[in-house]
Structure formats: C-alpha cells, structure tokens
Amino acid sequence: MATIDLETEAGRKEALRRMLTIRWFDETAGERFADGEIPGFVHLYIGEEAVGVGACAALEEDDYITSTHRGHGHCIAKGLDPKFMMAELYGKRDGYCNGKGGSMHIADVDAGMLGANGIVGAGPPLGTGAALTIEQKGEDRVALSFLGDGAVAQGQVHSAVNLAATWNLPVIFLVENNHYGEGTPVEEQHNVENLSATAGAYNVPGITVDGMDVTAVNEAVIEARERARSGDGPTFIEAETYRFHGHFEGDEELYREDDEVERWKARDPIDAFSERLMDRGELTEEEFEELQAEAEATIEEALEYAQSAEEPAPDEAYDDMFGAEVPEITSFAQQLRADGSGRTNGGER
Ligand SMILES: Cc1ncc(C[n+]2csc(CCOP(=O)(O)OP(=O)(O)O)c2C)c(N)n1
Ligand SMILES: [Mg+2]
Known part of the structure; x- marks a missing residue:
C-alpha cells in the first residue's frame, strides 16, 4: 500500500497537509537562518513541494529514498519528524544526526531516508547501492533517488543509472528540474531539451512530468515503482518545477528576473492542488485554513x-565515527597550527 493514496479524499488531504508542513518548515527555517539562529547553510524547497510529496506518497513505508542538499521537503514527505529535523538544523544533540550534520546531512535510516547530501549527484550511487542490496536480499521494496537538474551532468549519476539499468535494479531516479543549478539556467548546462532524454543512453524509460502537479508526479512514480518491483529495472523521471527562493538563503538572485519568478509563483503547487480540491467540492476555505493552522x-x-x-x-565530537583512533581535539588543533597545514584561526596561518 502506498504511504498516501491519492485516489482517496483522505489521501488527497493528507498530501496537502504534508505540502503545507514542508512550506511552513522552510519558511520558518529561512526566517530563523536570516536571524542568525541557524548555523551553516539552508537551501529551501519552497515551490517544489509537489515533487517530494507526490513521489513519497507513491512509495511504501519501507522503501528507501536518497536526498539532496535541498532535502527538507523529502524528509517531511517521507514521514520524518520536523522536531528532530529542526533540532538538527540548530545543531542540537536531539537532531537526527546528533546535531553534527545540519540541514544538508539529515538522515534516518529506520524511516528509509538514507541521507541528504552536500555533494551534488552523490544520491544516485547510494540509491543504486540500496537497490542492489534489495535485489541481493530478495526484498520487495524499491529505492528512489532525488537529484537536481545540475546533478544530471555529474559523472557518478551516469555510472549509477548505467549500472542500475544493466543489472535491472529496483530504483527510480527523479530529477527535480527547477531550471537552475546555482545561478546557471538549465539550457546553459545541458544540450537536450528534456533531461529525461538522458535515460535513452541507458535504454531506460525516461519521462517528463509537471512537477507543480502532485498527482502527475504521484502517477509517474506509482508506475515506476511497479516497474522496479516487477524486475523491469529503473525509470528516469524528470519533474519540471521551480524554487521560489534563491539557491541558498542570502542569494542575491542576480541571474533571474522577477517576472519569471512571479510567473512560476502563479503556478504554486499548493494553491493549484487546494483549488482543485475545492472545485471538486472536497475542501472548503475553512478546512484549508485549518490544515494551514495545523501545519x-x-x-x-x-x-x-x-x-x-x-x-x-565537545567530548562527543568524535562519537559515531567509524575510525577507532581519533586525535585529541586540542592536540589536533595544535598540530595544525604547528605545521601550518590548516586554517585554525579564521584564515590566518
Ligand atoms: C560535486 C559538487 N559540485 C559542486 C557543488 C556546489 N553546488 C552546490 S549546489 C549546486 C547546484 C546544484 O544544482 P541542482 O542539482 O540543479 O540542484 P538545485 O540546487 O537546483 O536543487 C552546486 C554546483 C557541490 N556541492 N558538489
Ligand atoms: Mg536545479
């Protein structure tokens, strides 16, 4: 059974609730980051909610996902708890990675979320690896890797798709084409019109769907999941979407025009879906406001x-590491200072 069944009224409301929860999580993270409360970097998912929710709704609870540097939406869509996510952003001990990972390294293996990733394109090899494990163990589940349009140019993505295709592994590659890799427009990064054309090189079905439409993404992933489960190998899906905020919070966005942003905002996936539910008589304005208040x-x-x-x-810094032997924190810093091999005091050697 899919995690959320969009064929039912209750399922459609749950999908809307998750999209609203993602929106509010990221609005809040953006504000708190601007106020200097959240360290590091945050890349917001606002505008792309239909992709994460549509995809994860089609998965079963024990399926795996791999995420990206823009992963808060994937986590909430996969059912992770916003409390432990926010604690991770704040660098707190109760965060999903004990506060040591931050926004770009949230993971919860028990929930099937194998990790956000600061390395562009590093998710698909993990997805292919998870699918190989599934196949070797004879399990009935699948892996889905989210990746960006920029990541499609990464060599390791092609290795991952090739291997998954050649070995017929149960994995789905889902490209979130938000039309930019940092400040570079997609047409300046790739020589194909649709990124799903990439799939042809590996003899894998490749399709492009409207990533602002949660139902369209959901249907594509349901079909891809069925293909993966029945031994027919991977599917490569491109979802056309848009990020309403800059690449990272604080981005001056000099590479795009306001009217382009406004045109995409007019297609807001939450508005589009809630209006559709209202037109069908499944949702009233008050119910929408209630869902929003709950989120x-x-x-x-x-x-x-x-x-x-x-x-x-501080003495927990080296817990949870694979290496048995780690240097003393103080002596490590002293060593760096002594041999001049690292920056230890804000860049001065
Ligand atoms: C291997 C690697 N190269 C470059 C970067 C720097 N970088 C971080 S995000 C990003 C753009 C990624 O674009 P895309 O895959 O489209 O994802 P989006 O940010 O649009 O969601 C780049 C180049 C990185 N983190 N890792
Ligand atoms: Mg992009």
Whole structure:
C-alpha cells in the first residue's frame, strides 16, 4: 500500500497537509537562518513541494529514498519528524544526526531516508547501492533517488543509472528540474531539451512530468515503482518545477528576473492542488485554513523544541565515527597550527 493514496479524499488531504508542513518548515527555517539562529547553510524547497510529496506518497513505508542538499521537503514527505529535523538544523544533540550534520546531512535510516547530501549527484550511487542490496536480499521494496537538474551532468549519476539499468535494479531516479543549478539556467548546462532524454543512453524509460502537479508526479512514480518491483529495472523521471527562493538563503538572485519568478509563483503547487480540491467540492476555505493552522502549529512546536534542546558536548565530537583512533581535539588543533597545514584561526596561518 502506498504511504498516501491519492485516489482517496483522505489521501488527497493528507498530501496537502504534508505540502503545507514542508512550506511552513522552510519558511520558518529561512526566517530563523536570516536571524542568525541557524548555523551553516539552508537551501529551501519552497515551490517544489509537489515533487517530494507526490513521489513519497507513491512509495511504501519501507522503501528507501536518497536526498539532496535541498532535502527538507523529502524528509517531511517521507514521514520524518520536523522536531528532530529542526533540532538538527540548530545543531542540537536531539537532531537526527546528533546535531553534527545540519540541514544538508539529515538522515534516518529506520524511516528509509538514507541521507541528504552536500555533494551534488552523490544520491544516485547510494540509491543504486540500496537497490542492489534489495535485489541481493530478495526484498520487495524499491529505492528512489532525488537529484537536481545540475546533478544530471555529474559523472557518478551516469555510472549509477548505467549500472542500475544493466543489472535491472529496483530504483527510480527523479530529477527535480527547477531550471537552475546555482545561478546557471538549465539550457546553459545541458544540450537536450528534456533531461529525461538522458535515460535513452541507458535504454531506460525516461519521462517528463509537471512537477507543480502532485498527482502527475504521484502517477509517474506509482508506475515506476511497479516497474522496479516487477524486475523491469529503473525509470528516469524528470519533474519540471521551480524554487521560489534563491539557491541558498542570502542569494542575491542576480541571474533571474522577477517576472519569471512571479510567473512560476502563479503556478504554486499548493494553491493549484487546494483549488482543485475545492472545485471538486472536497475542501472548503475553512478546512484549508485549518490544515494551514495545523501545519503552522506543528512547525511552531518543532521550533520551540529545537530552540530549547541541548547542544552536544565537545567530548562527543568524535562519537559515531567509524575510525577507532581519533586525535585529541586540542592536540589536533595544535598540530595544525604547528605545521601550518590548516586554517585554525579564521584564515590566518
Ligand atoms: C560535486 C559538487 N559540485 C559542486 C557543488 C556546489 N553546488 C552546490 S549546489 C549546486 C547546484 C546544484 O544544482 P541542482 O542539482 O540543479 O540542484 P538545485 O540546487 O537546483 O536543487 C552546486 C554546483 C557541490 N556541492 N558538489
Ligand atoms: Mg536545479
């Protein structure tokens, strides 16, 4: 059974609720980052909610996903708890990775979320690897790798698709074509009109869908999942979407015009879906407001949790590492200073 069945009224409302939760999580993360409360970097998913929710709704709970540097939406869509996500953004001990990963490294293996990733294009090899494990163990589940349009040019993505195709592995590659890789428009990055054409090189079905339409993404992933499960190998899906915020928070966005952003905002996936439900008589304005208030309350609670959670202790810095032998924190810094091999004091050697 799919996690959320969009064929039912209750399922459609749940999908809308998740899209609203993602929107509010990222609006809040953006604000808190601007106020200097959240360290590091945040890349927001606002505008792309239909892709993550449409895709994860089609998966079963024990399916795997791999994510990207823009992964908050994938996490919420896969059912992760916004409290522990927000705590991770805040660098707190209760975060999904004990506060050591931050926004770009949220993972929850038990929930099938194998990790966000700061390395563009590093998700698909993990997805292919997870699919190889599934195949070797004879399990009935699939892996889905999200990747960006920019990542499609990465060599390791092609290795991953080629291997998955050649070995008929149960994996789905889902490209979120938001039309930019940092500040470079997609047409300046690739020599094909549709990125799904890439699939042809590996004899894999490649399709392009409207990524602002949660139902269209959902249907494509349902079909791809069925293909993967029945031993027919991977599918390469391109979902056309758009990020309403800059590449990262603080991006001056000098590479695009305001009217382009406005044109895409007019196709807001949450508005489009809720209006469709209203037209069908399945949702009233009050019910929409209630769902919105619920999403806001969930995130408010997550924020309070994160703000008041504990910091990890310095002596926990090397816990959870594979290596048995690690240097003393102080002597490591002293060593860097002594041999001049690293920056230890804000760039001065
Ligand atoms: C291997 C690698 N190269 C470059 C970067 C720097 N970088 C971070 S995000 C990004 C753009 C990625 O674009 P896309 O895949 O379209 O994802 P989007 O940000 O649009 O979601 C780049 C080049 C990186 N993190 N990793
Ligand atoms: Mg992109």
